[in-house]
Amino acid sequence: DAxxxxxxxxxxxxxxxxxxxxxxxTLNHNVMYWYQQKSSQAPKLLxxxxxxxxxxxxxxxxxxxxxxxxxxxxxxxxxxxxxxxAAMYLCATSRVPGPQPQHxxxxxxxxxx
Amino acid sequence: GENxxxxxxxxxxxxxxxxxxxxxxxxxASNYFPWYKQELGKGPQLIIDIRSNVGExxxxxxxxTLNKTAKxxxxxxxxxQPEDSxxxxxxxxxxxxxxxxxxxxxGTRLAVHP
Numbered sequence: 001d002a003x004x005x006x007x008x009x010x011x012x013x014x015x016x017x018x019x020x021x022x023x024x025x026t027l028n029h030n031v032m033y034w035y036q037q038k039s040s041q042a043p044k045l046l047x048x049x050x051x052x053x054x055x056x057x058x059x060x061x062x063x064x065x066x067x068x069x070x071x072x073x074x075x076x077x078x079x080x081x082x083x084x085x086a087a088m089y090l091c092a093t094s095r096v097p098g099p100q101p102q103h104x105x106x107x108x109x110x111x112x113x
Numbered sequence: 114g115e116n117x118x119x120x121x122x123x124x125x126x127x128x129x130x131x132x133x134x135x136x137x138x139x140x141x142a143s144n145y146f147p148w149y150k151q152e153l154g155k156g157p158q159l160i161i162d163i164r165s166n167v168g169e170x171x172x173x174x175x176x177x178t179l180n181k182t183a184k185x186x187x188x189x190x191x192x193x194q195p196e197d198s199x200x201x202x203x204x205x206x207x208x209x210x211x212x213x214x215x216x217x218x219x220g221t222r223l224a225v226h227p
Binding site for chain 1: 144145147149154155156157158159162164202206210212213214215217218219220222
């Protein structure tokens with residue numbers, strides 16, 4: 001029944017080694033979001049796609065990029081992970097942008113060695 | 114831009130008691146206020162939401178109230194159960210960078226003791 005699926009659930013990478021996290025959705029929603037959540041903190045929006053239109057948050061590091069090859073899939077690429085990038089990464093979707101419910105996946109916990 | 118403050122940061126209640134979590138927002142243009150429950154190791158799950166044209170909404174043991182004048186909204190959980198233990202986030206929509214997005218509060222860790 002999972003509607004927003006994130007893979008893998010746990011990812012370990014080395015300092016500076018590129019890593020890709022993936023998200024897929026079965027809701028056919030137009031908007032897909034990526035959030036970073038550190039321990040005991042609120043989710044922090046990194047960027048989102050409205051269809052193919054990419055919207056980056058002003059304070060998202062250049063190290064973080066995203067791809068959305070089709071409606072169902074969205075990827076988060078971290079080019080050169082630093083120790084400070086260790087966090088839970090959450091993908092969410094909404095039918096349209098704006099004041100709408102967002103549906104979250106269960107996240108990928110990223111560890112940096 | 115929008116700022117959302119949430120209190121308390123931790124809340125401990127006995128099973129069967131009520132729990133209340135409060136949030137305030139700064140942008141009077143905000144018109145959508147969801148509440149999310151996040152269990153350990155899982156993503157946030159929407160439990161209830163309210164729009165600005167409504168003052169109160171209820172779903173079984175959960176209710177949300179909104180006071181637009183004071184710019185605050187609250188989550189009420191009655192007859193709490195141990196499975197209600199989780200982190201709860203409030204949010205409000207706000208305009209930033211040219212588009213509308215959700216701004217989250219810092220979260221409340223609720224512990225319900227049997």
